[in-house]
Amino acid sequence: MSDGTTVRPIPSDLLTLNIGPAHPATHGTLRLQVQLDGETIVNSGCEIGYLHRGFEKQCETVYYQFVIPYAERLNYMGPVHNSNAWCHACEQFLAVEPPPRAQALRVITSEMGRIIDHAVCIGTNLVDLGALTNFWYMYNYREKVYDLYEELCGARMMVNYPRIGGVSLDAPDGWLEKCVKIIDEMQEAVGEVRTLIERNRIFMDRTVGAGVVTRELALSHSITGPVARAAGVAYDVRKAHPYWGYDKYTFEVPTAEGGDTYDRTIVRFHEMYESCKIIKQAIASIPGGPVMVDDHLVALPEKDKVYNTMEGLINHFKLIMHGIQPPRGELYSATEGGNGELGYYIISDGGPKPWRVRIRPPCFANYSVFPKIIQGKMVSDAIAALGSINIIAGELDR
Amino acid sequence: MIERDIMAKVQARFGAKVLATYEFRGQCAVTVAPADLRAVLCWMRDDAEIATDWLMDVGGVDYLGYPDDDDRGWRYEVVYQLRSASHGHRFRVKAAVGEADPVVPSVWDLWAVANWMEREVWDLFGVRFSGHPNLRRIMCHDQFEGHALRKDYPINKRQKLSIPAENLLCEKVEWA
Amino acid sequence: MGLENQVDGIPVIATRLDEVINWGRKYSLWPMPYGTACCAIEFMGVVSSRFDVSRFGAELVRFSPRQADLLLVMGTITQKMAPVLKQIYDQMPDPKWVVSMGACASSGGFYDNYSVVQGIDELIPVDVYVAGCPPRPENVIGAIVKIQEKISRESIRNWR
Numbered sequence: 221m222s223d224g225t226t227v228r229p230i231p232s233d234l235l236t237l238n239i240g241p242a243h244p245a246t247h248g249t250l251r252l253q254v255q256l257d258g259e260t261i262v263n264s265g266c267e268i269g270y271l272h273r274g275f276e277k278q279c280e281t282v283y284y285q286f287v288i289p290y291a292e293r294l295n296y297m298g299p300v301h302n303s304n305a306w307c308h309a310c311e312q313f314l315a316v317e318p319p320p321r322a323q324a325l326r327v328i329t330s331e332m333g334r335i336i337d338h339a340v341c342i343g344t345n346l347v348d349l350g351a352l353t354n355f356w357y358m359y360n361y362r363e364k365v366y367d368l369y370e371e372l373c374g375a376r377m378m379v380n381y382p383r384i385g386g387v388s389l390d391a392p393d394g395w396l397e398k399c400v401k402i403i404d405e406m407q408e409a410v411g412e413v414r415t416l417i418e419r420n421r422i423f424m425d426r427t428v429g430a431g432v433v434t435r436e437l438a439l440s441h442s443i444t445g446p447v448a449r450a451a452g453v454a455y456d457v458r459k460a461h462p463y464w465g466y467d468k469y470t471f472e473v474p475t476a477e478g479g480d481t482y483d484r485t486i487v488r489f490h491e492m493y494e495s496c497k498i499i500k501q502a503i504a505s506i507p508g509g510p511v512m513v514d515d516h517l518v519a520l521p522e523k524d525k526v527y528n529t530m531e532g533l534i535n536h537f538k539l540i541m542h543g544i545q546p547p548r549g550e551l552y553s554a555t556e557g558g559n560g561e562l563g564y565y566i567i568s569d570g571g572p573k574p575w576r577v578r579i580r581p582p583c584f585a586n587y588s589v590f591p592k593i594i595q596g597k598m599v600s601d602a603i604a605a606l607g608s609i610n611i612i613a614g615e616l617d618r
Numbered sequence: 619m620i621e622r623d624i625m626a627k628v629q630a631r632f633g634a635k636v637l638a639t640y641e642f643r644g645q646c647a648v649t650v651a652p653a654d655l656r657a658v659l660c661w662m663r664d665d666a667e668i669a670t671d672w673l674m675d676v677g678g679v680d681y682l683g684y685p686d687d688d689d690r691g692w693r694y695e696v697v698y699q700l701r702s703a704s705h706g707h708r709f710r711v712k713a714a715v716g717e718a719d720p721v722v723p724s725v726w727d728l729w730a731v732a733n734w735m736e737r738e739v740w741d742l743f744g745v746r747f748s749g750h751p752n753l754r755r756i757m758c759h760d761q762f763e764g765h766a767l768r769k770d771y772p773i774n775k776r777q778k779l780s781i782p783a784e785n786l787l788c789e790k791v792e793w794a
Numbered sequence: 795m796g797l798e799n800q801v802d803g804i805p806v807i808a809t810r811l812d813e814v815i816n817w818g819r820k821y822s823l824w825p826m827p828y829g830t831a832c833c834a835i836e837f838m839g840v841v842s843s844r845f846d847v848s849r850f851g852a853e854l855v856r857f858s859p860r861q862a863d864l865l866l867v868m869g870t871i872t873q874k875m876a877p878v879l880k881q882i883y884d885q886m887p888d889p890k891w892v893v894s895m896g897a898c899a900s901s902g903g904f905y906d907n908y909s910v911v912q913g914i915d916e917l918i919p920v921d922v923y924v925a926g927c928p929p930r931p932e933n934v935i936g937a938i939v940k941i942q943e944k945i946s947r948e949s950i951r952n953w954r
Contacts, residue, residue: 241878242828244857249830249875268734270875271830272757274907276742277766277773289904296832315643340835359842366839377836377928439703440730442672453703460706549642552699552710554674563675565699569685578677580699585674588734614831617757758909759874766908773907779873 232257237599241270245348245603248613250587252602259598264591268617275618279577283543284310285384287577292378294579295615297340298333298558300369300379307382308463309553309564313546314384316518322386322511323464327502328399329369329381330464331495335406336362337558337610338446338488345485345607346417349426354413361406368402371395384544385519386512396503407496414489427481431593431605434479441589445560445582447609450487451479457556469501481601484608518544543572552580559583559610583616621646624668624709632658637691637714647710649695652722655713659698659725662709670700670709673725676735678743682769693717694745698725715745724750742767812949819863819889820942821851826862828882831869833896836928845931850938859885864941865918866934870898871911883918891944893937894920897927 240251249270255263275294279287291306292299304326311318318326339362343355366376373381373389381388417423433443438451448455456473458466474490476483512519516535525532548570554563563580586609594602625646629636635658638649650658662668679695681687694715701708713722724747726733736747737756744765747753755762759779764771799806827837840847847853856862859882871879883892894914897903900923902912914920921944922937 241875242882248834248869269755269757269759270872270878271870272872272874272909273831273870273905274766274773274909278905278907281773293832296835299832312643340838356843359838360844363839363842363844376930378832437730439672442674442729442731455703550640550647551643551645552675552708554708561674563699565675565677565697567679571685575684576679578675578679578697580675580677584734585731588731762873771908775908776873776910776912777908779877781877 234262247344250611250613261594261597261599261602264594266591271613271617276577279574283572284574285544289380292380293614295558295612297612298337299377300381301330301333301557304330304382305555305562306564307384308555309566310384312553313551313566314518316385316513316515318386318513319510320507321509324502324506325387325391325511326382327464328499331499332365334495334558335492336365338492341610342485342488348603348607354416357409357413361409364402368399385515390511400500400503403496403499407493410489410492424482426604430481430597430601432480433589433593437589437592442585443589446484446487446491447586449474450476450483452477457554457561461554463555469498471498481604481608545572557582559586579618581615581618583611587611587616619667619705619707621707621709631661647712649712649714652713652715656723656725658711669702669704672701672703673698673729673731674701675699676732676739678739678745680743680769694720694743696722696739696745720745721748723748726750744768815950816946816948820945823852823864824854824856824862825852825864825866826856826859827866827868829868830871830875833868833928836931837868840931840934845935847935850935852938860887862886863890865890865892866895867899867914868895870905871914872909873911876911876917879914880917891921891941892918893922893924893941895924895934896929903927
């Protein structure tokens with residue numbers, strides 16, 4: 221110092237701190253152990269598996285069509301996408317193409333799932349940062365989407381809507397118009413919340429530069445979804461390997477360069493906006509016709525055929541009792557879930573139950589990078605970064 | 619490049635080292651011995667036409683009791699799902715792992731994401747990965763005995779964790 | 795509530811101690827949401843504007859077990875998580891009540907496999923079970939009302 225005295229570093233011990241597995245900021249059952257020097261994270265490590273529900277083993281014990289409810293409970297923030305994706309994987313396996321109307325309904329429900337997934341992700345992340353208001357705003361729209369689901373198939377959250385070969389029910393009268401109305405309102409609400417935080421001084425101070433996932437990290441950790449896109453990796457399964465007619469719709473894949481918490485939040489806002497656009501296009505161009513494929517080896521017959529015809533009754537009995545029986549083989553099918561590439565790798569032995577189902581959960585890869593991005597940061601940065609990566613324990617641990 | 623061409627190219631390069639090839643619904647895979655796995659994966663990653671530089675997933679399979687399958691000379695397979703970021707194609711490489719000494723070389727130094735995924739395969743199938751820095755259980759708790767996704771593990775055989783939570787939380791996890 | 799009277803011009807209520815304490819307890823439950831899975835998302839719906847659990851006096855969500863008297867277990871409890879749940883229950887001060895929300899917490903749900911605890915009553919005592927996978931928010935509010943009814947039947951002599 222200028223007066224001649226020297227500054228000695230204050231000796232400090234490293235403090236080991238557990239965050240989780242039952243900590244409010246971990247949104248479920250993650251556990252993070254950090255070693256702190258003051259408030260700076262020197263070392264960190266993650267422990268997962270607290271919600272390992274044995275999904276993959278459970279799938280081996282049930283018929284293909286009965287995996288649908290299990291699949292829905294993987295990413296419970298936007299449940300319907302997982303079951304849509306499972307049915308898509310089975311259809312690819314069986315080489316069955318669902319009718320165009322069913323594909324459009326899947327696009328609509330899946331994109332709604334993406335919107336409510338991002339809405340709650342942004343909302344809870346902001347709660348962690350101390351901004352509770354946004355959560356109420358966002359959750360109101362989640363409730364409205366729940367209403368739409370309820371009208372469509374009778375359930376709020378775990379809808380169990382798709383079937384292998386199509387979807388279980390057609391949209392009721394007036395449902396599509398109602399969708400458009402709610403999507404319009406939602407677009408407006410998303411814009412409002414965005415204006416609340418986009419240039420908000422406090423929010424930016426907390427999030428810019430916090431938890432940076434660089435492009436190199438994203439590639440070496442196979443990160444997909446909004447986290448990768450915020451780091452400049454413009455990979456989206458909907459564009460790269462289109463399914464359900466996504467190539468017919470015009471939409472952007474929003475990207476950013478910084479890869480920090482702020483960019484991830486803004487990318488999610490853009491994605492919600494793009495999803496609204498896709499839903500509107502899908503509704504505007506929805507074709508008529510059936511919603512289930514006409515194949516008695518895959519689809520249950522209509523109820524009046526079951527009650528009034530012999531063939532219908534037999535087909536129904538065979539499908540329920542003996543299941544769908546795909547050929548021997550193995551197949552990997554990927555779709556774009558809420559957090560990135562959701563892959564199902566199915567191996568069949570020719571019987572009605574899958575021999576092996578392996579999930580490629582987007583969260584698993586996304587979370588594995590987490591200890592690296594919080595090194596040298598403060599605990600509060602780690603909490604902000606954790607919320608923006610959006611780890612869903614159901615999908616992470618399966 | 620379609621997957622069949624990739625398969626032909628890998629076969630042409632590695633010849634008899636490719637133990638089996640596989641095609642279903644346009645998706646192709648090759649099976650190699652664990653000793654050749656790293657060479658195959660590295661070559662495919664560095665080849666300009668194939669360039670499978672993304673490792674999307676690592677998973678295990680247990681073929682114990684797979685019907686009509688007597689000529690398969692191994693019990694487990696470790697499956698690597700690859701994708702090329704530049705070309706956009708996918709490919710699958712499988713390592714054939716025998717029952718007696720299930721060991722596969724780790725690829726965590728090539729793809730950082732393999733670290734956790736290999737731990738999961740070890741936890742659920744009991745396939746070891748040589749050269750892995752921290753081969754611990756990841757899904758099941760540390761007192762768990764056996765490997766849950768093996769076909770000979772009964773699905774509802776539950777194992778209680780008897781450590782009180784205070785001790786549990788003092789355990790060191792791996793530092794990244 | 796009891797006998798109302800005026801003593802020297804001051805309004806006085808004569809009642810039993812149990813009555814007044816239970817009245818206070820049941821309308822100021824502080825829940826500790828122990829959310830592990832899907833049911834926790836539905837609980838967000840319970841506290842959000844549409845269902846608004848504050849109408850029943852239970853909106854002050856505490857994430858520290860030491861400050862809570864109602865443990866809401868929401869979601870699947872795995873063998874790996876079981877000791878943690880037990881410890882959280884032990885950390886809560888008396889009097890305390892437990893709601894097991896959803897099929898997984900109540901019975902293991904449709905996860906009858908190697909890693910899932912088949913109902914949290916293997917670990918801790920449960921007061922109210924809520925059916926559903928996940929239960930609707932109305933159902934959770936119903937459980938809170940059930941807890942309130944239970945509290946009003948209790949006596950302070952039974953708690954340590």
